[in-house]
Amino acid sequence: xxxxxxxxxxxxxxxxxxxxxxxxxxxxxxxxxxxxxxxxxxxxxxxxxxxxxxxxxxxxxxxxxxxxxxxxxxxxxxxxxxxxxxxxxxxxxxxxxxxxxxxxxxxxxxxxxxxxxxxxxxxxxxxxxxxxxxxxxxxxxxxxxxxxxxxxxxxxxxxxxxxxxxxxxxxxxxxxxxxxxxxxxxxxxxxxxxxxxxxxxxxxxxxxxxxxxxxxxxxxxxxxxxxxxxxxxxxxxxxxxxxxxxxxxxxxxxxxxxxxxxxxxxxxxxxxxxxxxxxxxxxxxxxxxxxxxxxxxxxxxxxxxxxxxxxxxxxxxxxxxxxxxxxxxxxxxxxxxxxxxxxxxx
Ligand code: AMP
Ligand code: TRP
Numbered sequence: 001x002x003x004x005x006x007x008x009x010x011x012x013x014x015x016x017x018x019x020x021x022x023x024x025x026x027x028x029x030x031x032x033x034x035x036x037x038x039x040x041x042x043x044x045x046x047x048x049x050x051x052x053x054x055x056x057x058x059x060x061x062x063x064x065x066x067x068x069x070x071x072x073x074x075x076x077x078x079x080x081x082x083x084x085x086x087x088x089x090x091x092x093x094x095x096x097x098x099x100x101x102x103x104x105x106x107x108x109x110x111x112x113x114x115x116x117x118x119x120x121x122x123x124x125x126x127x128x129x130x131x132x133x134x135x136x137x138x139x140x141x142x143x144x145x146x147x148x149x150x151x152x153x154x155x156x157x158x159x160x161x162x163x164x165x166x167x168x169x170x171x172x173x174x175x176x177x178x179x180x181x182x183x184x185x186x187x188x189x190x191x192x193x194x195x196x197x198x199x200x201x202x203x204x205x206x207x208x209x210x211x212x213x214x215x216x217x218x219x220x221x222x223x224x225x226x227x228x229x230x231x232x233x234x235x236x237x238x239x240x241x242x243x244x245x246x247x248x249x250x251x252x253x254x255x256x257x258x259x260x261x262x263x264x265x266x267x268x269x270x271x272x273x274x275x276x277x278x279x280x281x282x283x284x285x286x287x288x289x290x291x292x293x294x295x296x297x298x299x300x301x302x303x304x305x306x307x308x309x310x311x312x313x314x315x316x317x318x319x320x321x322x323x324x325x326x327x328x329x330x331x332x333x334x335x336x337x338x339x340x341x342x343x344x345x346x
Contacts, residue, residue, distance in 0.1 A: 037213035098323035248279035
């Protein structure tokens with residue numbers, strides 16, 4: 001049984017089938033510093049779409065437990081990621097921002113949904129295959145991870161899930177098991193659509209444009225962190241590989257240039273064609289010099305706000321606890337409904 005097929009993106013004017021304001025949910029694991037790929041592929045879209053939707057954003061610390069984690073580091077990374085969201089422009093006045101483990105409904109819902117998820121479905125998940133490949137300590141949590149992700153989304157009647165391309169399969173699974181629950185137990189869940197922006201969905205490593213920019217597999221020069229100082233950014237951009245030739249023009253045989261043009265375009269707001277035109281006859285050196293300044297200009301305010309917020313962690317904790325209260329008010333009744341429909345409780 002497969003959920004009805006879907007369009008992969010939504011628009012702000014889309015009111016869905018329910019006629020209410022569309023709800024957006026997304027989450028990110030607290031696994032260390034965010035990089036430009038996370039920002040351009042996910043966080044930036046969360047921030048820019050914030051006013052058009054009702055938003056719920058979550059630091060998914062339970063998901064982080066699926067790989068070996070140090071408790072002290074996990075707690076520090078959780079606070080740091082939430083602080084980075086705020087520094088990048090997530091506004092707690094219009095958005096529910098919370099830590100996944102603070103809302104225990106997610107864990108209970110996961111067990112309930114695991115009963116409508118098939119082993120074979122989980123085995124097909126490419127993220128599981130990638131993350132388990134070559135490890136001899138693969139946890140059951142890594143395998144059941146997509147069920148928890150599905151619950152994150154389904155508990156909030158989510159319409160749209162803004163994520164990078166790599167998460168599409170998990171959103172499809174969410175729809176499939178949500179649909180299966182609805183069929184078996186009665187209409188309970190809204191079936192969400194992934195919101196994947198084609199531009200920025202895959203920012204590539206600066207030293208290898210055939211590999212995704214990634215903190216787990218990246219070398220020091222392959223990624224730009226949101227907290228990088230201007231000089232580090234300039235150095236990394238200068239060292240970024242380029243394709244053969246000297247003209248600033250993308251194309252199917254120019255993966256490195258395409259990546260740099262995408263970054264430039266997304267951060268400057270100019271289209272790739274406009275950027276190509278701006279650099280006609282100017283060569284790679286001038287282009288990379290200016291690209292570095294565009295990145296510095298966009299990341300500096302985020303880094304500075306981060307420093308300010310870091311000085312007051314209790315305020316960030318207060319925002320997260322308030323977010324958890326607001327999240328619980330939505331997830332609690334939904335979980336009660338699930339329990340009731342499944343015949344739990346007497
Ligand atoms: P991760 O760092 O893998 O936990 O991913 C967090 C979020 O950032 C997810 O929504 C990913 O799809 C997105 N993301 C991660 N790396 C990239 C990348 N290189 N390009 C675009 N989006 C990315
Ligand atoms: N699996 C997502 C990732 O690796 C993180 C995540 C967990 C998530 N729960 C979510 C993303 C719910 C969107 C919605 O990036």
